[in-house]
Amino acid sequence: MPTLTEKKTTRSGRPAPELIFGDLWEYDPAPETADPKLKARYDLFINGAFVAPKSGKYFDSINPANEQKLAEIALANKDDVDAAYAAAQRAFDTTWGKMPGRERAKYLYRIARLLQDRAREFAVAETLDGGKPIKESRDFDVPMAAAHFFYHAGWADKLEYVAPGHKVAPLGVVGQVIPWNFPLLMLAWKIAPALAMGNCVVLKPAETTSVTCLKLAEILQDAGLPPGVVNFVTGFGETGAAVTGHPTPAKIAFTGSTEVGKIIMRSLAGTDKKMTMELGGKAANIVFDDAPLDQAVEGIVNGIFFNQGHVCCAGSRLLVHEPVADKVLAKLKNRLKVLRVGDPMDKNTDLGAINSREQLKRITELVASGVKEGAELYQPPCKLPTKGFYFRPTLFSGVSMSHRIAREEIFGPVLSILTFRTVEEAVEKANNTAYGLSAGVWTDKGSRILKMSTELKAGVVWANTYNKFDPTSPFGGYKESGFGREGGRQGLLDYCQLT
Amino acid sequence: MSRLPITKTPKVYVGGAFIRSESARTFPLKDAAGNFFANIPQCTRKDLRNAVEAAAKAGPGWAKRTAYNRGQILYRLGEMIEARAGELADAIRLGGASEAAAAKEVAATVDRLVYYAGWCDKYEQVLGNVNPVASAHFNFTVTEPMGVVGVIAPDEAPLLALVSLIAPAITSGNTVVALASSTQPYPAILLGEMLATSDLPGGVVNVLTGFRKEIVPTFATHTHLRAVSGVANAEERKALKLGAAESVKRTHLLKAEDKTDWLAASAQSLYAIRDTLEFKTTWHPIGA
Numbered sequence: 020m021p022t023l024t025e026k027k028t029t030r031s032g033r034p035a036p037e038l039i040f041g042d043l044w045e046y047d048p049a050p051e052t053a054d055p056k057l058k059a060r061y062d063l064f065i066n067g068a069f070v071a072p073k074s075g076k077y078f079d080s081i082n083p084a085n086e087q088k089l090a091e092i093a094l095a096n097k098d099d100v101d102a103a104y105a106a107a108q109r110a111f112d113t114t115w116g117k118m119p120g121r122e123r124a125k126y127l128y129r130i131a132r133l134l135q136d137r138a139r140e141f142a143v144a145e146t147l148d149g150g151k152p153i154k155e156s157r158d159f160d161v162p163m164a165a166a167h168f169f170y171h172a173g174w175a176d177k178l179e180y181v182a183p184g185h186k187v188a189p190l191g192v193v194g195q196v197i198p199w200n201f202p203l204l205m206l207a208w209k210i211a212p213a214l215a216m217g218n219c220v221v222l223k224p225a226e227t228t229s230v231t232c233l234k235l236a237e238i239l240q241d242a243g244l245p246p247g248v249v250n251f252v253t254g255f256g257e258t259g260a261a262v263t264g265h266p267t268p269a270k271i272a273f274t275g276s277t278e279v280g281k282i283i284m285r286s287l288a289g290t291d292k293k294m295t296m297e298l299g300g301k302a303a304n305i306v307f308d309d310a311p312l313d314q315a316v317e318g319i320v321n322g323i324f325f326n327q328g329h330v331c332c333a334g335s336r337l338l339v340h341e342p343v344a345d346k347v348l349a350k351l352k353n354r355l356k357v358l359r360v361g362d363p364m365d366k367n368t369d370l371g372a373i374n375s376r377e378q379l380k381r382i383t384e385l386v387a388s389g390v391k392e393g394a395e396l397y398q399p400p401c402k403l404p405t406k407g408f409y410f411r412p413t414l415f416s417g418v419s420m421s422h423r424i425a426r427e428e429i430f431g432p433v434l435s436i437l438t439f440r441t442v443e444e445a446v447e448k449a450n451n452t453a454y455g456l457s458a459g460v461w462t463d464k465g466s467r468i469l470k471m472s473t474e475l476k477a478g479v480v481w482a483n484t485y486n487k488f489d490p491t492s493p494f495g496g497y498k499e500s501g502f503g504r505e506g507g508r509q510g511l512l513d514y515c516q517l518t
Numbered sequence: 519m520s521r522l523p524i525t526k527t528p529k530v531y532v533g534g535a536f537i538r539s540e541s542a543r544t545f546p547l548k549d550a551a552g553n554f555f556a557n558i559p560q561c562t563r564k565d566l567r568n569a570v571e572a573a574a575k576a577g578p579g580w581a582k583r584t585a586y587n588r589g590q591i592l593y594r595l596g597e598m599i600e601a602r603a604g605e606l607a608d609a610i611r612l613g614g615a616s617e618a619a620a621a622k623e624v625a626a627t628v629d630r631l632v633y634y635a636g637w638c639d640k641y642e643q644v645l646g647n648v649n650p651v652a653s654a655h656f657n658f659t660v661t662e663p664m665g666v667v668g669v670i671a672p673d674e675a676p677l678l679a680l681v682s683l684i685a686p687a688i689t690s691g692n693t694v695v696a697l698a699s700s701t702q703p704y705p706a707i708l709l710g711e712m713l714a715t716s717d718l719p720g721g722v723v724n725v726l727t728g729f730r731k732e733i734v735p736t737f738a739t740h741t742h743l744r745a746v747s748g749v750a751n752a753e754e755r756k757a758l759k760l761g762a763a764e765s766v767k768r769t770h771l772l773k774a775e776d777k778t779d780w781l782a783a784s785a786q787s788l789y790a791i792r793d794t795l796e797f798k799t800t801w802h803p804i805g806a
Contacts, residue, residue: 284763289756472800482802489651499766
């Protein structure tokens with residue numbers, strides 16, 4: 020393969036000196052100060068009202084940035100889940116299922132607008148609860164969640180265009196279980212298409228990130244959404260199992276690990292319930308020697324360090340074309356030196372807190388395995404806060420396909436770097452995984468982009484970009500990354516039956 | 519003295535060749551009157567695995583054929599069946615169908631292939647699209663075949679149901695390993711001969727005969743089958759879904775107890791093609 024890269028030199032013939040500004044000045048703290056308007060205690064949201072859990076039990080939600088208690092969250096048991104499903108079924112039978120699409124649409128538009136109104140408040144709450152940098156919750160999570168409601172609102176009265184040749188009908192009640200990495204956004208991905216199609220919902224957020232879900236319940240009340248159309252039950256895995264194992268829902272939609280996805284699939288094997296599964300990933304981000312390397316480095320950094328790497332589609336395997344491997348690694352190391360790790364509430368923070376002690380343990384364990392298996396570790400010498408859960412942005416070079424860090428989803432800020440010589444080898448390595456959620460390609464050659472995007476077995480391919488999302492753009496995986504799509508026309512079809 | 523006709527040795531069509539079961543087992547097939555007709559290969563789990571291998575090998579080439587080419591080949595399969603309609607009708611009548619019913623099933627089978635042949639270069643235009651994302655990116659969603667699809671045909675409608683399940687999968691470039699009707703396998707044996715003369719590359723469709731109890735469990739657990747579609751009873755559905763969970767396999771199972779009317783227009787659909795498709799969305803920045 021010809022190399023398009025030319026050696027960049029200064030007029031004097033010497034390589035340009037590198038300037039790294041990161042350490043030259045102390046940054047002043049730039050904390051976000053908006054009030055998240057948190058309650059000390061959050062109850063379950065069932066049939067349009069906040070209700071105490073039947074068990075009377077609550078559990079603490081902590082701020083992973085400093086390990087301080089943020090709020091108490093109700094622990095839902097089987098009876099609470101029963102009540103939630105009863106409310107959802109009643110709402111489907113009496114109000115929501117009979118409402119004309121144009122009216123359903125208006126509720127969804129309202130939800131989108133009310134969320135936009137309170138965007139900063141929600142962003143702060145999301146950051147406090149989950150540990151992600153405020154710049155991400157403020158500029159990505161919350162606006163994107165609002166956009167999902169706004170997009171799907173407009174579909175509610177246009178459903179005859181969803182499946183050409185067929186009429187569509189809602190499924191009825193759907194049960195949904197979502198993860199902790201994008202709590203509010205995942206909720207929007209789940210609820211918006213379900214409601215637009217006329218379904219009613221029982222949703223369980225992750226136990227470490229229930230706050231914005233319950234705050235959204237306030238918005239649902241303000242929007243006047245009929246009681247029971249959306250119900251939130253909070254708790255741990257047991258509550259989740261009660262949601263997925265309940266006889267009422269016609270469909271279970273799950274986002275989370277492949278391991279749990281398989282457990283749910285097994286538990287539903289004897290039923291006729293529909294399912295969509297958005298599971299794990301181990302995406303290859305492939306950089307060719309003709310790529311604009313500075314842009315590629317930004318894309319690699321965004322691909323793996325966005326949201327501390329708690330992203331199912333994270334570009335966690337970097338495949339670099341051999342002629343530029345050293346150069347890319349050097350650039351990456353320099354870039355890592357200026358990443359700011361620390362207080363998620365600081366507007367300059369690039370990497371916030373790891374979501375939980377448990378996740379930090381898992382990341383630490385996998386990184387240790389990488390060292391043990393012989394990959395070369397690089398971490399920048401940044402200072403980490405003494406309290407809270409943090410992990411340095413981490414590079415592994417000299418990784419081979421058999422290493423655990425090249426095969427298992429780490430779900431943290433850890434990049435495994437492999438090299439390749441030919442297009443065929445890149446494709447072979449990229450596809451040599453049980454996962455198939457996403458992939459990245461960096462090259463200046465258009466025909467190569469199209470070849471790669473055809474050959475890569477992944478549901479989303481980012482070419483010369485990475486980690487871009489949009490309500491209009493279907494998202495979801497091949498192989499063990501799950502089935503079904505979320506977003507776009509394709510995502511809507513997974514919430515209806517053809518009649 | 520009248521001439522004694524020679525009878526055909528039924529063989530299954532796998533990897534473009536006509537083979538016996540690796541186990542060398544057969545089971546006797548009787549006609550509607552109860553007279554011996556022929557010995558049918560009693561395929562095994564190993565035969566299924568071999569067939570999956572053949573299908574996997576044929577997959578990339580078939581998926582890369584142009585949509586126009588796949589359409590012509592499916593149409594040619596229809597031509598092959600039309601030309602041997604009488605023989606196929608006789609095969610269906612072995613199971614006790616009336617002459618009229620058998621002829622109707624063959625005709626519907628040809629029409630079904632013509633229907634899917636026409637979809638080959640159109641489904642993408644209906645199911646895929648460009649997405650108007652709120653950023654400076656060109657974003658489009660296209661479909662791709664899943665890979666090797668397992669097809670489990672019901673016992674009834676031994677030709678029409680089998681073809682109705684195979685056709686939507688191969689329309690988009692999947693390859694298929696199918697288990698034919700256990701009680702009426704002979705039409706599937708003949709179908710193999712027509713597949714072989716239809717320009718369909720070897721390995722794209724592989725048809726096994728045998729007993730459901732022996733083979734269905736391997737459809738459930740074989741991880742190289744990316745999807746299983748077909749007709750199954752409650753017990754089989756549970757086994758198939760349990761097995762599917764291990765590799766997050768896609769299942770599209772009709773209930774045996776629902777007695778699908780394969781002659782109905784509802785037995786053919788764009789959305790049957792969609793069932794064995796993956797959607798892939800590609801992003802690229804728009805800029806100079």
